[in-house]
Amino acid sequence: MNEQASIYWRRRMVAIGGVVVALVVFGWAAGGFFGDGTAQVQDTNSGARESQPPSSPPPPPPPGSSSSSTTAPASPSSETSSPPPPPPPPPDPDLPCPDQAMQVTVELGAPQYKVGQRPVLRLVVVNAGPVACTRDISRALREVVVTSADGATRIWSSNDCYASKLPDLRIMQAGERQQFEVKWAGRTAAPGCPAKRTTVPAGTYSVIGKLGALVSAPVSIVLI
Missing domain, CATH: 1.20.5 (Single alpha-helices involved in coiled-coils or other helix-helix interfaces)
Incomplete structure (x- = not known):
């Protein structure tokens, strides 16, 4: 067992x-x-990692691609644009003022005077053009004329007794106003300043201003 x-x-x-x-x-x-x-x-994975080539940037997109990363070419207009041309030189103020740029008017010190008073008459010259220019406004070219109411009869001129021929060239800016005041003795006169002169009676008369060939519109003056 x-x-x-x-x-x-x-x-x-x-x-x-x-x-x-x-x-x-x-x-x-x-x-x-x-x-x-x-x-x-x-080991296999390690070998795969070691044998993989280094990364490289992706190839460019084919022509016509709408990829947002593609830089748009510069506009031809921006490449060929040129700076704006310089502004034109300002007008020469020494150039004479044309007649169409000048405005001639006449003004009264008062619409009516008493016989025997000396009415105040003003010749006004304005450069109505857009630029500065030069104008001869000498005493020989400036003139204030008194005529009958209908303009038919010459009664008095501011140049009848003044014989100066000196020029008076002035540069006038655009819109500039020049005024020249004279006093009328209320009597007749004529070129050459004759000694015989008569007092103008009461009534309505016409006053015009002149600058060379330029003539103003008439203005009425009343002697009472």
Whole structure:
């Protein structure tokens, strides 16, 4: 009985030892298999990373592409644009004022005067042009004339007794006004300033202003 029991337990121990050895061998084999596989995968990926060429910029888009990253070519007009031309030089103020740029009028100190008073008459010259210019407004060219109401009879002129021929060149700015005042003695006169002169009676008369060939519109004056 003891001999049989001893044999039985030895067999059990051998069987158990064999199972243990088999498990150890199987575990070692399985561990080696999975360990090698993982290393192989890592090596493969590493090799792929090492063999990949360096990154390069993407190729340019084909002609006609609407890619927003493509820089639009410069406009031909912006490349060929030139600076604006310089402004023209201002008009020379020394150039004479043309007649069409001048405006001549006559003004009265009062619409009516008493006989024997000295009415105030003003000749007004205006540069009505757009630019400055030069005009001769000398005493010989300026003139205030009194006539009958219908303009048919010449009665008096501011130049009848004045013989100056000196020029009076003035630069007149656009819109500038020059005025010249004279006083009429209320008597007749004539060119050459004759000594015989008569007092003008009460009535309505016409006054005009002149600058050379330019003549103003008539203005009525009343003597009472």
